[in-house]
Structures are given as C-alpha cells and as structure tokens.
Amino acid sequence: MGVVRTILAVVACSWAALSAAQLRLYTEEYRPLSYSEKGVLSGMTVEVVELLIQRTGQPAHIELVPWTRGYRQAQREANVGLFPTVRTPQRERNFQWIGPIAAGQTNFYSRVGAGLRIRNLADVERLDGVLAVPKLWYSYEVLREQGLRNLYGVPTPQHMIKMFKHGRVQLILANSLALDEMLAGQGMTRDQVEQQYTLMTNNTYIAFSLNTDAALVERWRQALNEMKRDGSLERIHRRWFAHASDEELAQALRVE
The missing domain is CATH 3.40.190.10 (Periplasmic binding protein-like II)
Known part of the structure; x- marks a missing residue:
C-alpha cells in the first residue's frame, strides 16, 4: 500500500505542477x-x-x-x-x-471583370508583373519552395492589398476566412474580386x-x-x- 500511495502522490504532484504552470x-x-x-x-x-x-x-x-x-x-x-x-x-x-x-482555403483572387483565368501556378507565372505576397506568410514559404519566378515579398498584407487596389498587381493571395477584413482595410469588398485558383486548403x-x-x-x-x-x-x-x-x-x- 505504501508503494501505491507513493505512486499516486507522484501522479497528483505531476498534475498539480502542470496545472500551476x-x-x-x-x-x-x-x-x-x-x-x-x-x-x-x-x-x-x-x-x-x-x-x-x-x-x-x-x-x-x-x-x-x-x-x-x-x-x-x-x-x-x-x-x-x-x-x-x-x-x-x-x-x-x-x-x-x-x-x-x-x-479555409488559400485562393488567388483577381478583380471582377479583369478577364483573367488562372488554373495553375504556370498561369500565375505568365502574368505581367509580380505576385506580391507577405514574406512572413506560410503561402510565401510554399511558393518560394516551388520556385515561382515572379514571387515578390512584401512586408504586410496591407502592402499587398494596396498594390492590388491601385493596379500594381493583378492577383492577391488570401485566406478565404480573412478575405473580407483584408479588403475592408483598403475600402474594398468581396464582390469586387473573383476567386481564381486554389493554392491549398489551410x-x-x-x-x-x-x-x-x-x-x-x-x-x-x-x-x-x-x-x-x-x-x-x-x-x-x-x-x-x-x-x-x-x-x-x-x-x-x-x-x-
């Protein structure tokens, strides 16, 4: 019984230590x-x-x-x-x-009416100009590892959306769950963009x-x-x- 009590005491102390941390x-x-x-x-x-x-x-x-x-x-x-x-x-x-x-999903989005049809990363590479993606994002890591030639790192999502709003880039890459808030930061709404290619489920x-x-x-x-x-x-x-x-x-x- 003494051994059992000792084991139970050790277990209790371990849980107490975990709870206290x-x-x-x-x-x-x-x-x-x-x-x-x-x-x-x-x-x-x-x-x-x-x-x-x-x-x-x-x-x-x-x-x-x-x-x-x-x-x-x-x-x-x-x-x-x-x-x-x-x-x-x-x-x-x-x-x-x-x-x-x-x-959610990480999708490429274009402007409604831009006439783009993006079906894969090869289509992304054929675009005029760069694809701006925040450097700290997981999607930037993924695209860099896949060797996307026109990938351009920017400091924040706000930089990316601002470039998109002013026509400096043709696509944005965004988590479907965060898209509305990202666009709202530049006075834009979801109905102004069109979903193109899905890069990955996140x-x-x-x-x-x-x-x-x-x-x-x-x-x-x-x-x-x-x-x-x-x-x-x-x-x-x-x-x-x-x-x-x-x-x-x-x-x-x-x-x-």
Missing part, C-alpha cells in the same frame, strides 16, 4: 481570427482559446504580438503556444499541434512549443475534441464565418 499564448493582429479592439482581445480563434483555458483550468495569458516574435518564442521556450497557426509540411516538426480550430491550429510538457498538450487536445463533439466549436465557427462552406466546416470539426 502558466502558459504564454501568443497571437497576432489577423482579423477576424485574432485582433485587439480598444485594448480587448477578440476574434474567432481567441474565443476558442479562451474557452479551452476555461475547460482545462489551465492558467494562461494571451498576448497580442508581432508574428515574428510569437513564432520565435514558440520555437524556443517551454509552456508557449502560438495561434492561429496554419499547419504546413515546412512547420510540422517545429511544434506540437492542437486542432484544427478553423479551416487548417488553422494552436502550435505549442516542443518544450511544452506533452501531458499538458494532450489535456488541451482532449478539451478541443470535446468542443467538437458537443457542438461548441461549430457554433463559434458559424457565428464568425457564416459564408464558410460545408467542406471548410467539416475540416475544422475533424477530430485528430
């Missing part, structure tokens, strides 16, 4: 998934993460930071998570992944550092799976993305 969760300004409004964090993925904190009982602090800082910290330190993070083969080994928590996750305790990460995974089973995640997703397709919603609700 405060997670630092980093997010970026990426409407409508995550953003700050008058000093208050909001967004679809922020709402999901806040509910996960509540359900796991895990002490955690969410901080809005530039993407480069959050990405760097989430690769180096323990008890750190980064969201929303698109899971790609290039990033796979760098994190422990929880999700998906949202799903599933959005919470990315925990490799140094974060695996048992803690598993608690978050189970809590998210329960949100998918009881309909909580679906209700949040539908409220923020009424235009999302059935396919996108099914991807977001997939249990891993």
Whole structure:
C-alpha cells in the first residue's frame, strides 16, 4: 500500500505542477481570427482559446504580438503556444499541434471583370508583373519552395492589398476566412474580386512549443475534441464565418 500511495502522490504532484504552470499564448493582429479592439482581445480563434483555458483550468495569458516574435518564442521556450497557426509540411516538426480550430482555403483572387483565368501556378507565372505576397506568410514559404519566378515579398498584407487596389498587381493571395477584413482595410469588398485558383486548403491550429510538457498538450487536445463533439466549436465557427462552406466546416470539426 505504501508503494501505491507513493505512486499516486507522484501522479497528483505531476498534475498539480502542470496545472500551476502558466502558459504564454501568443497571437497576432489577423482579423477576424485574432485582433485587439480598444485594448480587448477578440476574434474567432481567441474565443476558442479562451474557452479551452476555461475547460482545462489551465492558467494562461494571451498576448497580442508581432508574428515574428510569437513564432520565435514558440520555437524556443517551454509552456508557449502560438495561434492561429496554419499547419504546413515546412512547420510540422517545429511544434506540437492542437486542432484544427478553423479551416479555409488559400485562393488567388483577381478583380471582377479583369478577364483573367488562372488554373495553375504556370498561369500565375505568365502574368505581367509580380505576385506580391507577405514574406512572413506560410503561402510565401510554399511558393518560394516551388520556385515561382515572379514571387515578390512584401512586408504586410496591407502592402499587398494596396498594390492590388491601385493596379500594381493583378492577383492577391488570401485566406478565404480573412478575405473580407483584408479588403475592408483598403475600402474594398468581396464582390469586387473573383476567386481564381486554389493554392491549398489551410487548417488553422494552436502550435505549442516542443518544450511544452506533452501531458499538458494532450489535456488541451482532449478539451478541443470535446468542443467538437458537443457542438461548441461549430457554433463559434458559424457565428464568425457564416459564408464558410460545408467542406471548410467539416475540416475544422475533424477530430485528430
């Protein structure tokens, strides 16, 4: 009995230590998934993460930071998570992944009436001029690895949309979930653009550092799976993305 008590005490202490460890969760300004409004964090993925904190009982602090800082910290330190993070083969080994928590498509869009028909990356390369894509985006990584010759890195999505608005580029590349907010930043709307070629389906996750305790990460995974089973995640997703397709919603609700 003494041995059993000792084992139970060790297990209890381990769980207590996990619960006591405060997670630092980093997010970026990426409407409508995550953003700050008058000093208050909001967004679809922020709402999901806040509910996960509540359900796991895990002490955690969410901080809005530039993407480069959050990405760097989430690769180096323990008890750190980064969201929303698109899971790609290039990033796979760098994190422990929880999700998906949202799903969309990365599409090329042209101006309505521009007369373009983009069916593949070869068509993108044949365009006059460059394809401007933010350097920090996963899609920039993907296109660079595929050797797209007219790829041009810009600092932010706002730079890309501004170039598009003023006719300096013929296409933009955008996540279908964030398209409306990106266009609104330059006074444009979805009905002014036409979807062309889909580069990839993008599933959005919470990315925990490799140094974060695996048992803690598993608690978050189970809590998210329960949100998918009881309909909580679906209700949040539908409220923020009424235009999302059935396919996108099914991807977001997939249990891993």
